[in-house]
Amino acid sequence: MGKQETIARIWGIPLLWLSCLIIATFSFPYFEEIFRQIEPNQRQVIYSRDSFFTLLLNHLSLVGIAATISILLGVSSAIFVTRPFGKDFLPLVSQIASMGQTFPPIAVLALSVPLLGFGALPTILALSLYGLLPIVRNTLAGIQGVDAAVIESARGMGMSSFQVLRQVELPLASTVILSGIRTSVTINIATAAIGSTIGASTLGDPVISGLVNGNTAYVIQGAILIGLLALSTDSLLDRLQLRLSARR
Amino acid sequence: MLGIRFDKVMPVLTGASLLSIWTLDFVNLQPNRILPGVGYSLQDAVGWWSMIIVTTLLISAFLLSFSRLSLRRWLQLFIVTLLLVLMPISLSSFAQNHIPETLTHARTGLGSAFWLVFFLLVLMLIELQQKLELSRSIYCFIFSFPLISTVFIYLMGGLDTLAILREYGARSDQFHQAVHIHIALVGGAVITSILLAACLVAMMRKSTTAQKIIFPLLNFIQTIPSLALFGLLIAPLGYIASKSEWLQAMNVSGIGWAPAMIALIAYSLLPMVRNTFVALEEVSESVIEAAKGMGMSPAQVFIQVRLPLAMPVILEGIRITTIQAIGLTAVAALIGAGGLGNFIFQGLGQAAMDMVLLGALPILLLAIIADLFFSSVMTFFNQHTKQSGATKS
Numbered sequence: 001m002g003k004q005e006t007i008a009r010i011w012g013i014p015l016l017w018l019s020c021l022i023i024a025t026f027s028f029p030y031f032e033e034i035f036r037q038i039e040p041n042q043r044q045v046i047y048s049r050d051s052f053f054t055l056l057l058n059h060l061s062l063v064g065i066a067a068t069i070s071i072l073l074g075v076s077s078a079i080f081v082t083r084p085f086g087k088d089f090l091p092l093v094s095q096i097a098s099m100g101q102t103f104p105p106i107a108v109l110a111l112s113v114p115l116l117g118f119g120a121l122p123t124i125l126a127l128s129l130y131g132l133l134p135i136v137r138n139t140l141a142g143i144q145g146v147d148a149a150v151i152e153s154a155r156g157m158g159m160s161s162f163q164v165l166r167q168v169e170l171p172l173a174s175t176v177i178l179s180g181i182r183t184s185v186t187i188n189i190a191t192a193a194i195g196s197t198i199g200a201s202t203l204g205d206p207v208i209s210g211l212v213n214g215n216t217a218y219v220i221q222g223a224i225l226i227g228l229l230a231l232s233t234d235s236l237l238d239r240l241q242l243r244l245s246a247r248r
Numbered sequence: 249m250l251g252i253r254f255d256k257v258m259p260v261l262t263g264a265s266l267l268s269i270w271t272l273d274f275v276n277l278q279p280n281r282i283l284p285g286v287g288y289s290l291q292d293a294v295g296w297w298s299m300i301i302v303t304t305l306l307i308s309a310f311l312l313s314f315s316r317l318s319l320r321r322w323l324q325l326f327i328v329t330l331l332l333v334l335m336p337i338s339l340s341s342f343a344q345n346h347i348p349e350t351l352t353h354a355r356t357g358l359g360s361a362f363w364l365v366f367f368l369l370v371l372m373l374i375e376l377q378q379k380l381e382l383s384r385s386i387y388c389f390i391f392s393f394p395l396i397s398t399v400f401i402y403l404m405g406g407l408d409t410l411a412i413l414r415e416y417g418a419r420s421d422q423f424h425q426a427v428h429i430h431i432a433l434v435g436g437a438v439i440t441s442i443l444l445a446a447c448l449v450a451m452m453r454k455s456t457t458a459q460k461i462i463f464p465l466l467n468f469i470q471t472i473p474s475l476a477l478f479g480l481l482i483a484p485l486g487y488i489a490s491k492s493e494w495l496q497a498m499n500v501s502g503i504g505w506a507p508a509m510i511a512l513i514a515y516s517l518l519p520m521v522r523n524t525f526v527a528l529e530e531v532s533e534s535v536i537e538a539a540k541g542m543g544m545s546p547a548q549v550f551i552q553v554r555l556p557l558a559m560p561v562i563l564e565g566i567r568i569t570t571i572q573a574i575g576l577t578a579v580a581a582l583i584g585a586g587g588l589g590n591f592i593f594q595g596l597g598q599a600a601m602d603m604v605l606l607g608a609l610p611i612l613l614l615a616i617i618a619d620l621f622f623s624s625v626m627t628f629f630n631q632h633t634k635q636s637g638a639t640k641s
Contacts, residue, residue: 104571104612216502219479223475224480
């Protein structure tokens with residue numbers, strides 16, 4: 001009983017948003033009457049070119065692939081520049097990671113089209129490039145924030161440098177790294193939605209199509225789903241972060 | 249090994265530059281806006297001699313990394329600046345040699361080698377600046393050389409065939425208007441959110457209940473993606489506007505500047521409120537006590553002590569807000585707010601990449617300028633408070 005209560009307390013909010021998202025994804029067609037009130041003059045008031053579930057899956061897989069690339073590349077490059085053989089690159093990489101955040105994600109997205117053309121691929125590239133920056137910055141901050149005395153004593157215990165990294169530096173930096181991942185994913189969910197203007201199929205499709213054709217009902221359907229997706233993901237990562245910092 | 253180790257960064261960056269100019273297209277030439285372009289490598293574009301000069305310069309920068317000259321980084325800095333100065337000149341010489349006067353619609357597009365080398369050269373500048381610990385003013389001085397050369401070549405007409413300038417020439421009025429709208433939206437949102445944030449922070453400093461409501465609310469708004477927030481504002485705003493003649497007279501409707509402005513302000517509030525609140529709270533109590541002890545009134549303590557000490561962090565909040573608003577305004581073009589985002593989305597719709605660039609590059613530039621402006625104001629402020637603090641103590 002007590003255990004169930006804590007589960008509800010910890011995962012309650014993310015579960016609430018997640019269930020709203022799932023219900024909304026499948027139930028929009030049943031609310032046709034309400035949407036007709038908003039757009040009485042349109043023949044069709046429920047977006048139907050793709051099912052909302054397909055769009056949600058596409059959106060999630062775009063963000064998922066991009067996040068995987070950014071996490072792998074971001075964490076490993078931050079590790080690389082904090083090791084002795086890569087430390088020449090540390091000033092440059094940390095400077096890029098902080099300067100790159102000045103670039104608006106929409107500009108990065110737009111600039112990837114001349115390079116790669118339209119479709120899902122340039123969206124993934126733009127998302128993973130842009131998502132890299134907060135992860136690199138936070139991983140660097142996390143690793144550099146580890147007390148040098150702790151590392152010394154780990155070495156003194158006879159740990160190899162790989163063991164120090166695996167068992168001391170990364171675990172101690174994990175909360176900061178996770179908060180970088182959270183920032184990166186939040187930005188990417190928003191940017192992926194705009195990705196439908198460059199031909200990636202995402203939850204942005206109903207919004208864009210509604211804006212182009214003057215159908216507010218489509219816009220609302222897309223916007224609600226995008227909002228719920230962002231809220232579910234963000235609260236989920238927020239809870240993960242709390243759990244991780246509580247464990248230490 | 250003798251224990252001498254060489255810095256690996258410059259060799260990697262110069263090596264990558266060499267590789268890209270020898271393998272990728274430097275520019276491409278379109279007979280007009282519609283026809284596909286033909287790629288030219290650097291040696292085709294500006295001839296063998298220039299290719300040899302550029303290669304030699306890059307190889308010398310590469311080799312200098314392994315020398316023990318104390319001046320090696322300064323020499324590398326000189327080479328990098330020289331290469332940056334040469335870039336616009338190379339474009340002008342390409343146009344002279346390859347575009348006959350008869351082709352009035354011909355466009356020079358920048359190829360992947362051009363962008364890559366430019367990017368790598370900027371990285372080299374950043375790297376050298378860090379390793380040489382150059383001050384901001386020297387850095388700006390160095391950057392002025394490529395800038396002057398670009399402006400000079402532009403005024404000479406050497407860049408006229410550049411695709412983005414052709415595009416600009418075709419719609420310069422629209423462009424100026426878009427820049428004005430963009431800046432007006434960003435400025436309006438930032439200034440309004442500064443005022444609103446001041447009120448909210450005042451409330452939050454009075455009551456902890458206000459803190460408990462305002463922070464989660466602003467966090468919630470910030471989490472909602474821009475496209476969704478813009479979209480969700482259309483229906484309610486359109487409904488309200490349809491009921492009120494006064495709002496209609498102000499041109500408020502579900503699409504256009506009004507929803508854009510509301511969303512921009514809503515997004516701007518979080519960084520502004522957070523930074524202002526934290527900055528004011530974190531001024532150390534002992535300083536405040538000391539000021540009170542000197543007989544200052546509460547108002548004086550706030551204006552003369554707390555606010556100036558909090559200023560750098562507040563300015564950082566304004567910086568973040570402005571840069572964020574510049575990007576979000578671009579998205580607002582989708583709901584008819586105008587601004588530079590229009591070129592991006594229209595260009596994407598027509599598959600006209602030069603038009604996309606005409607929107608995206610100025611947005612990037614605006615963000616960089618805003619960043620530079622606020623960070624110099626912050627540097628100035630930091631020095632100022634330090635100096636006045638030093639003279640007073």
